[in-house]
Amino acid sequence: MSTAPTALTATDFASDQDIRWCPGCGDYSILAQMKKVLPQIGVPREQIVFISGIGCSSRFPYYMNTYGMHSIHGRAPALATGLKSVRQDLQVWVITGDGDALSIGGNHFVHCIRRNVDLKIVLFNNRIYGLTKGQYSPTSPLGKVTASTPYGAIDNPLHPLSVAIGCEASFVARSIDVNVKHLGETLKRAALHKCTAFVEVYQNCNVFNDGAWDYATDKNTKFDTVIELEHGKPLIFGKNKDKGIRLNGTEPEIVDLGKGVNPDDLLFHDEKSPEPTLAYLLSRMRHPEFPEPIGVFRDVDAPKYDVELNHQIETARGKRGPGDLNALFHSGETWTVA
């Protein structure tokens, strides 16, 4: 960031490529929010890189007027780790989907989070394989009937946030494609976080899995099925803010406020808690038994691979001076032939 850039707008972040997602796809909303949020972050376009894998969501980099790479299936976190390891000056985003991140790229996903590289990972979760035309994904629910599961899916789904928190991710959040204001705020929080920031976005595939998130987006039900997390605040939900989540031992339970239950009796959200236990518990609150939390589950600081790696380089140079090949070649046992 050299001179103060003139204020950019969402349009400045749009590339010249035609967008080829299906009309009505939830991806449009995420793209729009990204273009809207990035000018607010203040990082120049040439210092932003989007890296994706394979899938509908992975077309994303083509539509951003930044640097970008549409790579191979599941490998975006590994590519981004290499890039960020050598280029700390860049802001690197990984755009992925439920199949890309959790199936073919599951290994890279967990190791990227474990290393806590300063990357922002946005997982578009539509609970289906869209690009390959409708096979079930690792987040599809049990019993899901798809092109490849005509008798219903029989493998237990993964829950992206539980996986990420299991790897002790330092930043974990969830938002919903149509909840644009919340989505924009969540992406902004991720952009500003200085470690691996992981955001799951409930994204509707209106062609192969339409309505997968209706329970969370329907005007009539969303107040009972979604609970918005706020740091330091009790977990309250419902159209009239009359229900809450209370801990009963180590189990969450839904309680009605009033009738002897005060907000102070409820579970208070603490995104800064050093232990990931609470965040994990929140990630286990699932529809239909519980309202599903959205917002930032966890936001803590932790050692970052890319920072530590470059710190080791600087420390070694400080101690030993810059490398001298000639001295290295002549170190140890040598002999001279006249």
Place this chain on the structure above:
Amino acid sequence: MSTTTIEPNLETHKEVQQVPSATVRFAGDSGDGMQLTGDQFTRTSALVGNDVATFPDYPAEIRAPRGTLAGVSGFQVHFSSTDIYTPGDMLDALVVMNPAALKTNLTDLRKGGVLIANSDNFEKKDCEMAGYEANPLDSEVLEHTYQLYKVPMTKIVREALKDTGMGTKEIDRCKNYFALGLVYWLYGRDMQPTIRATEEKFATKPQLIEANVRALKAGWNYGETTDAFHSSYRVDKARLAPGTYKNMKGNTALAWGLMTAAHLSGKELFLGSYPITPASDILHELSKYKHFGVRTLQAEDEIAAICSAIGAAYGGHMAITTSSGPGIALKGEAIGLAIMLELPLLVINIQRGGPSTGLPTKTEQADLFQAIIGRNGESPMPVIAARSPSDCFEVAQEAWRISTRFMTPVMLLSDGYIANGSEPWMIPDISKLPKIEVKHPGPLESGEKFLPYRRDDMLSRPWALQGTKGLMYRIGGLEKQDITGNVNYEPENHQHMINTRAKKVENVASQIPLQQIEGPATGDLLVLSWGGTYGACKTAVEECLEDGLSVAHCHLRWLNPFPRNLEKILRSYKKVLVPELNMGQLRTFIRAKYLIDAQGFNKVKGRPFAVQEIANEIRKQLGLSGNGQPTREANAAVAALAGATDDGG
């Protein structure tokens, strides 16, 4: 016996025989320290000015069950007063620490060679472990065929170290130094380099220094003072070209070559790697040099290893991934991505025995098909191969020069034999090495559109870096339109891009040296080789030339593309013989490309070629009989004492 009366370096009082060269192998259980012993002998021989070549050979298991045939570990050293290019065919001296080592190594010992056995390890139980019904050291045929020395090493070392306060188990671990000391005496070697190395290694453990040095001297003294040994041998200094030398292993030379290439191109080096035999030593070596700006990432798998490297290349660094065949198979899709992205990247394959897990610690050169054509789609990439340990240093720079000039991944092939073998390396003057020029486009402020696939005269595209204003561009694995780099599915464009990527790799031939040959420019037979078989082929051809045969040697460094003048060379000989440690992979390419009826000489046993195998094949191809030198002991009685015959001559 005394361990203090004779100081190291004292000249022997016994008869000394001068020999031009010698080949020695130390063989024992994998816990016996044979690799360390061989390594010390090599360093000492290099320091006294011999040319040296080594062949460590060890099992894949870290500790196979004690005393078994599977657990035998060996280290062979060829040291000479003349230039040598192989670790030697037949052994002049063999040290065996147990019956299993005798059984698996005996056929390699030449008739009349020195056989030293730790007789304390030939108890009934030990012999049975190796499948001997009776103690083989009692066999008359051994006495008659070789100079057999039965040395009670364990007893002597225990006696020599009894007052060190060490336990028997620890004391017994010093017996490899006794063997080393004895062989030092046998070849009149100076013990000081090993004593110094021991002092450095155990700087904080004076007891271990004392113990090892005592064992070493006890071995030397045993040779000098007992009546068993009547004479010893001397191998003079080699007349190497003037310069300062260092003994180098292939993997170390490769790592240093990569660091040198980074330096010459003004880049910092990034290695993404996943541990795999026999490539891991490159990761270990490069990890040490943080102050050179070397960044190493031990990735979660082979795919992440190469992908992280592609990410680093995309960010403008010198990017490398190292592996062996099974790992290269996993990297295939990502190599294709690098070909499509047209980014510089070195993919290094230290080949081992395959397929699948195969023979992890044994050598083979059967990944040439994989290197040249082993990916989906039309995906050409340049392929270069090292020929010897010290050659790895140059090949690394050459590979990076081509990779950056052409914006393409380059496959660099080595093998387990080169990687773990060592030879003298003349330390270069860095200021005289050719710079590797790398360019990146500057910012575009005018609003002009950047064209990431606009090509230069060699069809290479610009290496545009993030952070450069106005160049923001998107690339990916989908087929792209030439010049703009936009996604494009048009039939004509795809054909055009396929042709362009192929032509770009063909253009490499214009930037590499013309092929050289050794021997006459025309003749009856050309030996065409590549990779680690260089030394055996070169030595065999030299022998045949001395015998007056019409034969020449052509050794390829670049396997894709071939040098421009290769066809002309191949057509200048009546026959072309391609010896390979595979079933004929280079031969297949040669026949396909040039329609030349090249003949194969193929062996896939996890072992390098012996010089005599090649020399005999040359004679056979020329209609001559062998030169009468057997490569392996043919005596049936000896064969009965040895394990499964290896190369069978």
